Amino acid sequence: MRGVVFEMSFPRLAAARVAGFFSTSGFLAPFGPVRLRELPDPTPHGDAKNRGEWVVVEPTVTGVCGSDVKEIFLDADLDNPLRALISFPHVLGHEVAARVKEVGPAVRRVRPGDRVAVSPWLPCEVRGHPKCGYCESGDLSLCDNFTAGPFADGIHAGNCRDVPGGYSDRMIAHESMCFPIPEGVTDEQAALSDPFSVAMHAIRKAPPKPGETVLVYGCGPLGLLTIHALARLFPDVRVVAIDLHPYLEKFAKDMGAHEYVCGSGAELVEKIAELTSARVRRIAYALPWVIGGVDRVYDTVGIAETLETAVRLVKPLGTVLLVGVGTPRRYEWTPIFFREVTVIGSNAYGIEDFAEGGRMHGFEHYLSLCAAGRLDPTRMITHRYPLDGYREAFVAARDKRRHGAVKVVFDFDAERRKNSGP
């Protein structure tokens, strides 16, 4: 099989740093850490007892996640603690819709030929480990055992040496990772299960009350899916979307945002104040803040600049949800204590209690709402590439504005159709 591999080798990292200095695509040079390679087909994991619970799938659509882009373009800091939970080299990609090819003897949930959305997380059940307390309560992303056997360390497919991700022709998955795609739901819709579930999980941690005004900071895929979930599932809430680029307004409004505000820093604070009829406290040498402010901010960017602004836009005792995975930098955080802001971190998703549908996995919730016609965020998919177009795909996902990109995906069926064509 072919797969886009990330290799943690210092000469390759150094080479990419140098080449990347001259052009974005330099990070993807053949001597860098990211390459499309021919690999041996993966074999299902586990001992004789649980080997039967794995399936082999062929990805049909795999989304390019912002965290992959950060990894590929070497944006992470050296002191990132999650390095303790992952293993190299690994095949990237964790937003996967796929078709089941083979199933082990003990598999009950799926059959060959089934279309599935693949949840990439590798918690206790996938590892054949007795469930930890967090897995027991459905909080799969908080699992204690991402470094427990029988295979290499890894939080999810796409950062584990032994469970290749979806930038490949072939994956293996434990059956608990597979969620059948209902009839009428497309593979592209299904490939957005992961980012939608991330957005929904964050909203669920601090759901808006009727009549509230909330900000969604960032109109990348995660931000747009947050907007979509808020607009479709919380009808009495006013959703204000924020980003830096005018081209995103169309997407934000399309997903259901009531207002789109373009800007950053002091200008943004003024605009939001005007929109919410709040007073602005202007300060020499410092970012202004609003007196009053919005009820909640869903920060899907999670970098220093967005946090610094968010804690100034939220009202006293308000909540800032940190969903985005930015690289940590200094920011002026005084309003957190002075205005008694609550900053809540949100990580992925699991088995949750949803207002609609009750207790289920985030993927099931999303797919059932898609099937019911309540959600359809696929208009945010702007760019589709075959796997061997991975360089163009990653550059488009990195230089979004230049490419007018929002969500970039690998479309394997297009590739297969082309290959089998006349």
Added chain:
Amino acid sequence: MKALTFRIELPRLVFSKIAGILSPRAYVSGFGAVSYESVEEPKPHGKDWVMVKPTLAGVCGSDVMQVFLEAAADNPLSAVVSAPHVMGHEVVGTVVDVGAEVKRFRKDDRVAVSPWLSCSVRGLAPCASCERGDYPLCEHFFDGTFERGMHLGNCRDVGGGFAETMCLHESMLFPIPEGVSFDDAVLADPFAVALHAVLRAPPEKGETVIVWGCGSLGLMTIHLLSVLFPGTTILAVDHKRRMQPLVERLGATKLFTSRGKELVAEIGEHVKAPMRKPFFGLPWLQTGVDKIYDTVGAPSTLEIGVRVVRPRATIVMVGVAQPRRFEWTPLYFKEISLLGSNAYGMETLGEKRAHAMEHYLDLLADKKLDWSDVVTHRYPLEKFGDAFMAVYDKRRSGAIKVLFQP
């Protein structure tokens, strides 16, 4: 009258920054931003104002940050202060005169002072925050009859407690019950700050919590946790080994004095949490303690804090330090809640809703608290240099709480 004033004047700032390179003493030499001088007697801003003679006034960590000019230029609180002002906001004193419309106080009453200058003090109708009793979240620190300022000690028109006389609105005063000494009552402000922080996220029965920092705020947090929330396992973190006997007497089971990697490892061993070791950066605990009350609030304490709590834990950030970068990934990965906590207001403790200072004075009157050993130094106002230096260099002075005796 004589008072300690703070002046934001360019020559003074330049002098202290330059001479301060040679010795921190320059900041408190009298040529820096702070000086001991004669100022006008304070005047009432209405008929419901009260003249108070300060008996004792505590030096707060924020006073010291101010004196040694330790705020970053982009600190937004510069919008809620006005200068020059008389410093000092942890005050107890005696009423010397009352306005015609003052109802609750008479001459010679002993009072503890809440320094917040929110709506009622400014003669305004209460904003939404004041209505709820969240006075530090008041929307009107910039409005009303006198200059902007959030509390005593940073407002030009209402002088603080490092002075011979103060003039205060009646609503800022709380009578000190009989049998409660000025010495104990003067800790009302830091106690109230600690109480509010704990009530932002009170420990549940049987939880293990860390109190970060063993200055007076940290010590009070430890003591009130052990008195009001029995059954909580309290761990303390501070570099100062000498704090151990006091910390244990106030109710903590253990004091951790190491830093960085060792600190993470020691806490991990103590709470039996598996440790993850990335190739670079700090190690972290997969599980950990249930809550942290961070009375330091510095990048280093936050960085280690998010690494030693369990998933979905709460960190209450009550300390006021300068922002810097810290590696915050566990904040989202462990889904931690970081709660800011600012001062105090009306608080619900058990069945009773009252101002935090009233709760404190009640607890003192009921002999529930024991603060001996917390106050370490006392100075007259003219010795302000020694007083601020004692707090600035606690390691050398051995100071915990330093008081002025105006």
